[in-house]
Amino acid sequence: MKMIKRFGALLLLLGGLFLITACSSNSSSSKSSSSSSSSKQVTKQFKGETMNVVTTSDAYKPLFDKFSKETGAKVNFLSMSSGEVLARMKADKSSEPMADLWFGGGLDAFMQAKSDGLLEKYQSSSVKKIDAKYRDSQGYWLSKGLTVGGLLVNKKVLKEKGLPVPKTWADLADSKYKGEIIMSDPAVSGTMYAIVKGIIDKDGEKAGWDYWQKVNDNITFYGKRGKDPQEKTASGEFGIGLIPVDQSAFDSAKENDLKVIYPSDGIPWVPEGIAVFKNAPGQKMAKAFIDFMLEPANMKQLAKLDGKDTDQIIMPGVKGLDLGLDKKDLIKEDLSTFGSDRQAILDKWAAMVGDK
């Protein structure tokens, strides 16, 4: 009988654990379930409720904590790539989306999600603070900043090979850099897609693709993770990496004695989106968070957490970091085709690079 009692006690213990951990519903409280496209600021008292967020980085935790402190809402978040968000929304047939708020990620995915009917419309009363160019006119998404593309150079490697430090995108097409350049697959990295699309927008369809063909000839293989170019340039595996330029790039440069370069022939960029998911039970909290984020003090904190100096571009007046970016250098991109052209560009790209 002892055995059964022990077993029972063990089961009870595990049952307790199970109750604590397993049965906790991940969905937000139903108290805040109703939704409207009202442009009015929504209530900010969410004590006992939980807002679920999919985001690109855990670095935003201090901002989420501040929101929790002000509103009482608990914030759960999970890092996820934009492609994965789309895939999971597609596979998950439940009426409830996996999160209430989508915070960060390339705008092309947000555009896709809008056309797939996955997003909720919301026009915050403060949204006008954001330059109209960087938000959806119908209110399905808005930008919280821009990610810009640039170069990371390992001076030691280039010196050893007797190569000059590149100053422009055009330099990368020179065959002398063959085998010394690394970039990520634009299908995996939103920033690389922005660089590819930005240069095609800048140079025109034909010249743009001719350029990429030459760069492709200099590239041995494409990284399968967004951070590959930064890491592999830092470790000296390659002399030049195409990277998203942010504080972490400058930190890596400091840690590993590298150089960050804004190419002088234009800087490609991609807005980072924010949106509320359709049918999300925590929509009210998600909308309240957007209002909260648009407050100048919080935008300033966001700029710091983002490690970028582009938040002031989308919201004039915000004081962010100064990483030496000149707004004038941004390439004139056609945002309207950013999402719609994505598949065609990636297909053409895949055909060009083959098995690399």
Added chain:
Amino acid sequence: MKRKHFGSILADKTVYILLSVSILGFILYPYLSIFIQSFQEQGIAFSAFIRQDAVLLQHSLFIAILTMVLTVFMSLTLAIFFVFLKSKWQKPLRLFLLVTMVSPPFVTSLAYITLFGRRGMITHDLLNLTFNPYGAHGIILMETLSFTSLNALVLIGMLHQLEPAVINSARSLGAKSDAVIRDMILPLLRPGVIVVALISFIRSLADFQTPTIIGGSYRVLASEGYFAVISAGDLHRAALINFTLCIPALLGFFLYIHYEHTMTTQHHGLSSDTNALPLPKKGWFFPVTCCLAVIFYGALLLQYGSILINAVTVKNMGQLTFSWQPLLDSRMYLDGTILRTVSYALVAGFVGSLISFLIIYYSQIRQSRWMNLIELIGTFPYILPGTFFGLGYLYAFSGQYFHLTNLSIIVIINVTFKQVAFATKAAKAAVAQVEPTYFKTVHDLGGTVLNEWHDVFFPMTRQGFALTFLNGFISTMTTIGSIIFLIRPGQKVMTIVMFDVVQRGEYQIASVIACLIILICLIMAGLVFGILGLKQRRWLHVSRS
């Protein structure tokens, strides 16, 4: 008496039905869901995909076969090396192998690039070479290093099956160490070698992480399936890729079933006394295996040393300096995650073992044919890639009828049922040691099914149950593939956080998390071995992420 029997029959039937329904519901149904749904979606046909992407299959098979050969060679080398070692040396070396059960691919790959990369310390700085570490050779090398320790543990566990009297009499008749190894030990290990070969083959086919980090332009099916989801949300392509992976994996699996049966049979009834060992350090087996083992342990030390160093250092202008910063920074990422992960692993380890032992009770002791089928279905998560199992759950439990994807319970169910495959194998080995007449005796004395469980089945398989639980616990602590597409905000577990920080290049944080996972697994292993007073540490089964 009648009431007692009625209660027992009711419990018996209820458990039988629950086992059947749960395996069908949580293993078969998700697979059927994803197969049906994905092939219904628009996209290219399977035949067209195979024609177009045959090279991916070729690559995957090439990597899997070579990894299998190298892994078997290395694990066999280690097992033979152990034959020459005294118990006091065996224990720490085995503990070290246990530590490497937690083997995130970034660890091996980072150390490899640092040492053998284009600007590696050995290849470039020392030998003045420019060696390209990326490609098939990189993947094979990294996978071999990662899989060897687990396989070696399986083979070393088998050494306990040696019959000391036979070895002693062979030696007293003048047999030398080399002859004992060649004529007695290697034949004994043969079924185990075939099993670990197939385990490595299937693990390599399903590994999507190593090719991502070190593959360069070398593309394989598993990583392409993962990219299909994360880059384009293309579930149809992911399903086709996984379907393709199933074919060689299934072929391998049928061989596995065959030889696994042979192995279980061979173990039965053999003595576990190992005092015939160590063998005298003579002949050529000792120096050769010793050299290779030193290189292997050296490589492991380097890898795990680099995790530890990464966890307590920061870099400035290329110089490493000691700092607690990574540890402090990791707190932000692990907020509430440690407790959740350990809880999931405890529940999954225990429930998974219980389910598996009960399945084996019905299939082996009661010889239920239906339960044999249930046992076979329970093995599916092992054969098919973890990501596919996770996507199956997403399809199966997000619909109108079974809406579970918003609950944490779905993650626990997933990790619990994923390990049934291994747990049933371990349960089978444990149950094979129980004399079948005991059950008959209980029955003859008027005992019920509950008496059988209480007085014979569970007490006599206690050690096997504890080891299966530990294996399930470690497996859950290190699993990633099956839950990566299932986790929602608020459900993060340590491996998912580690995978995420690795993707973003934050290796210091990843190293801290890897150290914590290793520490938790070691503490649990210590508790299980210590509290239950297990004298034998037989690792007849391994886990995979």
